[in-house]
Amino acid sequence: MTRFRYPTPLLLTAFLALFVAIFAFGPDGYWYVALIPALAILFLLRVGTDVNSAGLRVKSLFGKVVVLWPEVAALTSDQRGRGVAxxxxxxxxxxxxxxxxxxxxLMSASGMTPAEQQPS
Known part of the structure; x- marks a missing residue:
């Protein structure tokens, strides 16, 4: 299985922001400011796409979508360069x-060649 996740430096930055928020705002009673980087950490740890020979599993913050390869017509990207099935x-x-x-x-992780993934 191949996993696609957001880059680790983003996670490290979110941890740093969490510690800064706790120490900067915690003693003054504004502890809830730390919820913003805490949610960012949860997002970065959870969200991503897993690929294997059976299909795709796209995990969001509160759910997941499983798509089998026979249901995929094409793998493309949108205008902003993000992957789309x-x-x-x-x-x-x-x-x-x-x-x-x-x-x-992603295509090599699926176990298929690019020709097999193009619509007929």
Whole structure:
């Protein structure tokens, strides 16, 4: 299984922001300011896309979507360079933490060749 997650420096920055918020605002009673970096840490730890030979699992903060390979018509990217799976039923699934430059790695993790993933 190949996992796509947001870069580790973002997580380290969120931890640093959490500690700064706790020490800067905690003693004065503004502890709730620390909730913002805490939510960012939860987001960065949870959100991402997992790929294996069976399909895709896209995990968001409060849920997940599982898409099997037969349901995927194409793997593309949007205007901002984020990965998108176009489905055979006409829907689209945003591939969280997948950029357009990651699509070749995603295809190789699926166990299929690019020709097998193009719509017929």
């Amino acid at each position: 176009a489905l055979t039923n006409g829907g689209k699934v945003s591939l969280l933490a997948v950029r357009s430059r990651d699509l070749p790695r």
